[in-house]
Amino acid sequence: MNRLRATMPEWLEPMAATLTSDRFSDPNWTFERKLDGIRLLAYKSGDSVQLWSRNRLSLTASYPAVARAISALPVAEAIFDGEATGAWGRQGSADYHVFDVLWLDGELLTSRPLTERRRRLASISFRSPVARVEPLDDDRPWERACREGWEGVIAKRLDSPYEHRRSKSWLKMKCEASQELVIGGFTDPQGARVGLGSLLVGYFDGGDFVYAGKVGTGFDTALLTDLRRRLDAIARPAPPFAKTKGLPRLHAHWVKPVLVVQVAFTEWTVHGKLRHPRLLGIRKDKSARDVVRERPS
Numbered sequence: 001m002n003r004l005r006a007t008m009p010e011w012l013e014p015m016a017a018t019l020t021s022d023r024f025s026d027p028n029w030t031f032e033r034k035l036d037g038i039r040l041l042a043y044k045s046g047d048s049v050q051l052w053s054r055n056r057l058s059l060t061a062s063y064p065a066v067a068r069a070i071s072a073l074p075v076a077e078a079i080f081d082g083e084a085t086g087a088w089g090r091q092g093s094a095d096y097h098v099f100d101v102l103w104l105d106g107e108l109l110t111s112r113p114l115t116e117r118r119r120r121l122a123s124i125s126f127r128s129p130v131a132r133v134e135p136l137d138d139d140r141p142w143e144r145a146c147r148e149g150w151e152g153v154i155a156k157r158l159d160s161p162y163e164h165r166r167s168k169s170w171l172k173m174k175c176e177a178s179q180e181l182v183i184g185g186f187t188d189p190q191g192a193r194v195g196l197g198s199l200l201v202g203y204f205d206g207g208d209f210v211y212a213g214k215v216g217t218g219f220d221t222a223l224l225t226d227l228r229r230r231l232d233a234i235a236r237p238a239p240p241f242a243k244t245k246g247l248p249r250l251h252a253h254w255v256k257p258v259l260v261v262q263v264a265f266t267e268w269t270v271h272g273k274l275r276h277p278r279l280l281g282i283r284k285d286k287s288a289r290d291v292v293r294e295r296p297s
Contacts, residue, residue: 008077011052012102016167017154022173030155036150040059040084044070049071070130074125075105076105078124081098081100082096110162114156114160150175177294178263181291183201184240184241186227204292209257214277234256260291262280263278268293
């Protein structure tokens with residue numbers, strides 16, 4: 001009987017992904033579906049299994065079917081990272097989607113690249129209600145995610161170790177909504193940025209021009225410079241918005257609401273503002289007065 005080469009850790013802090021508005025394809029990166037569930041870390045030692053939340057709350061009793069399936073795996077020791085989805089709690093049934101292995105039969109794998117950890121994970125045969133998360137082979141997986149109603153995708157560097165913190169080696173690309181909005185003002189640039197800081201955008205609701213928030217990403221230097229030139233030409237002394245609550249006061253400039261832009265964002269907040277907006281471009285085919293808030297049917 002082989003002796004284990006090290007003692008299994010009692011706890012390993014889980015790695016967290018960083019939210020990004022970037023969209024890219026790169027052979028050094030891989031993509032997985034972002035699952036909408038509960039982060040679940042499974043610790044197996046012999047027949048004993050403990051299931052933990054990302055902040056180390058015991059969830060073993062909440063997922064008995066998952067615990068039994070992990071216990072039956074033909075490995076002596078393992079620490080898996082994944083996401084539990086579906087019914088849970090008193091129903092006692094859930095799917096556990098495993099996307100990483102941190103420890104396997106006496107070996108700590110966190111310093112190994114993702115490609116090797118995936119290879120080790122692929123050597124294990126999981127059975128329902130546990131399954132392995134497979135990489136996506138789409139050229140533009142974020143588009144598939146939004147088309148098929150997923151929450152988004154996770155991009156991971158293939159050579160990345162497992163870091164016990166929020167890391168930019170794992171990136172969250174959430175699905176986005178998109179609509180036209182009208183520029184009503186802008187803020188001054190800060191630091192080395194040129195042109196402007198953020199656009200202050202809104203939409204028309206009847207005769208009112210309603211503030212929808214600030215858009216500060218999605219620009220390059222040429223666009224920043226071009227937008228500043230256009231906005232300086234339509235300057236006005238006071239805010240064009242019907243209500244000024246929430247508008248920035250310092251370093252803000254106001255313009256006539258005539259220039260239409262396309263903006264991507266994740267959702268509307270309960271206060272009617274854009275969450276995680278980014279500029280997609282200028283719209284020349286839309287009249288500002290026709291821009292209203294689009295609502296799901």
